Amino acid sequence: MSIKLARLGERGQEEPAVVTVDANGGEKYFSLAPLTRDIDGSFFANDGIGRTRQALRAGELPELSAAGLRVGAPIARPGSVVCIGMNYAAHAAESGSAPPEIPVVFLKPSNTVSGPFDAAPIPPSSEKYDWEVELGVVIGKEATYLSDASIAMDYVAGYVVANDLSEREYQLPGAAGQWTKGKSLPASTPLGPWLVPADEVDAGRLRLRSLVNGEGRQDSSTADLIFDVATLVHHVSQYMLLEPGDVILTGTPEGVALSGRFPYLQPGDVVELDIEGLGRQRQEFYRQGAAE
Known part of the structure; x- marks a missing residue:
């Protein structure tokens, strides 16, 4: 499973998210709010990508709908x-x-x-x-x-x-x-x-x-x-x-x-x-x- 990081929502109010992509190209969106306030320098400095993968494996991130949301x-x-x-x-x-x-x-x-x-x-x-x-x-x-x-x-x-x-x-x-x-x-x-x-x-x-x-x-x-x-x-x-x-x-x-x-x-x-x-x-x- 591969991942992509995104920020969704109106300008200045974007929420951090991760997109998972399975072997067939199917995508699911999950909120990163339990891990971080934003995808920023602090996120990367604290192994944000590694912690995201771990949280996904543990089922700790809530799924969300990205339909209609602006992509920041x-x-x-x-x-x-x-x-x-x-x-x-x-x-x-x-x-x-x-x-x-x-x-x-x-x-x-x-x-x-x-x-x-x-x-x-x-x-x-x-x-x-x-x-x-x-x-x-x-x-x-x-x-x-x-x-x-x-x-x-x-x-x-x-x-x-x-x-x-x-x-x-x-x-x-x-x-x-x-x-x-x-x-x-x-x-x-x-x-x-x-x-x-x-x-x-x-x-x-x-x-x-x-x-x-x-x-x-x-x-x-x-x-x-x-x-x-x-x-x-x-x-x-x-x-x-x-x-x-x-x-x-x-x-x-x-x-x-x-x-x-x-x-x-x-x-x-x-x-x-x-x-x-x-x-x-x-x-x-x-x-x-x-x-x-």
Whole structure:
């Protein structure tokens, strides 16, 4: 029996849950309320995944109905969202850059995290809003100055689907262009629908895709990552403290609007993302009005 972690309910009122999947693909939902208040850093730091499995075996978790419930991000507001840029050679090329020789690292504010099916705002003055399907790595225990990449996977709790939405006009051109400006917009990091434990995923061979209005955009595999998950966790730990519940977004493959092959997102567009074994997202975009 495999499991997936989820958070269900209205924004700010999500309840932690676990989904069990049997050999025939049948799913059941159980509340994690007897174990934890939320799926957060404390949950992972205290062996939340192991305790969840034990509680399921003991029949200690009440079954629940997920029908009609909003699906929130499967992690409650990570302390850090660490992003890796240009980690697929073909995407680096379409961005006009050579493949990096060391990982390109930047941060997104944790308040950009949103649910996988939430309506997605395009900023009021944005003209170049772009999609990016990415494998998200969830940290399970504190990691700092790891000695070697060979131990890095011991610090990974699980994986999620992520959309690293990016405003390219804010990010790139001219002296004022900054990655922080282009990557920090509200609701620009949809996560989920689930968190799948690391020991149930071969993160090095996952197909990842994006579609806009039903038309294929990205279709690649994590086998094409320049820097794999272990390398990234080890590298990032040399420069910052990774805490339980933090998320590393591992980069996006080719097929984004920045390539010039596709139009940027417009109000009414629908983006769908999926990663093999980790689930599917869907966002419908709208123009956010300027504050009064």
